[in-house]
Amino acid sequence: MDVLKEAGLVLDRELAAITWTRENLGAGFVAAVETLFGCRGKVVVSGLGKSGLIGRKIAATLASTGTPAVFMHPAEGMHGDLGMIVRGDVAVLLSNSGETEEIVRLVPSVRRIDVPIVALTCRPDSTLARHATQVLLVGGDGDTGPDGLVPTSSTTAMLAVGDALAVVLLKMRGFDREDFARLHPGGSLGRKLLLQVDDIMHAGEAVPIVELQAGMKEAIIEMTGKGLGAVCVVDAAGVLAGIVTDGDLRRAIERFPNLLEKNAAEIMTREPVTIRAGTLAAEAVRLMEERPSQISVLPVVDERHRPRGLVRLHDLVKAGVA
Secondary structure: OOHHHHHHHHHHHHHHHHHHHHHOOOHHHHHHHHHHHOOOOOEEEEEOOHHHHHHHHHHHHHHHOOOOEEEOOHHHHOOOHHHHOOOOOEEEEEOOOOOOHHHHHHHHHHHHOOOOEEEEEOOOOOHHHHHOOEEEEOOOOOOEOHHHOEOOHHHHHHHHHHHHHHHHHHHHOOOOHHHHHHHOOOOHHHHHHHOEHHHHOEEHHHOOEEEOOOEHHHHHHHHHHHOOOEEEEEOOOOOEEEEEEHHHHHHHHHHOOOHHHOEHHHHOEEOOOOEEOOOEHHHHHHHHHHOOOOOOEEEEEOOOOOEEEEEEHHHHHHOOOO
16 A cells, blocks of 8 residues: 555545635524624534534634633434523534434424524535534545545544634634733743743842842852852942942952952942833833843832832743743
């Protein structure tokens, strides 16, 4: 057997199924989108076997893009789970043949609740299609494998149509990056769009701080004890006047043989780059990276420019923001 040839035939059939489905999109798809967009409840997706697995993915995609959706197993639906469907919902039922017994048996019960049915099926003359509110034809002329018995191209087409529904709906809802991040707080986009410097910074007693007139021995002890690679220098009112970093110390050793006789005000970097508390952590990354000589530690200040924390590039990387 020519393995690559056989694999190519499968992919060709699946590509043909999606192409056929694309060419047969029409008023039914538009009506289905309008029905789903107008749904004031949730979308309940159901399918059996391989179609059920695709249905679970469609429900998950809808839910993650702003359309409340759940999956209901059709057999469980006939034994109590129909209680999750209420007036105001929309049912999306998947069956390649349109004659899957468990799906067909759901139809009368769903209709009695007065819930519209969007059907994804290959056969426009099937029982499911005849009783659906809208019919989306998928798949074309059959699946691959012996006598076209293996659900392959039909499920691929169903999945593609589900993606098309979800993406069209999210655009109609004005669903944007921030909305996506709120629903995916554990993902990298969510971390970048939702995490604030306050969530990452070292704060309170962990912040190394000395006053302007503090000797360098005191500043070095404070910096070393807190282990953040820098020490904030404040005036008598507690306002940030400068910062001394590890880099400042290395340069100062070369310039001042009597370094320990100096005070923090003589060594510090005046008017350092800072960030306000409550700012997105992604902004801290931008501030650090845009400097000609990249900085690795950033004071976090309040509205009166008093230091409230320190955030390091290392902390941002660890949090998945940088």
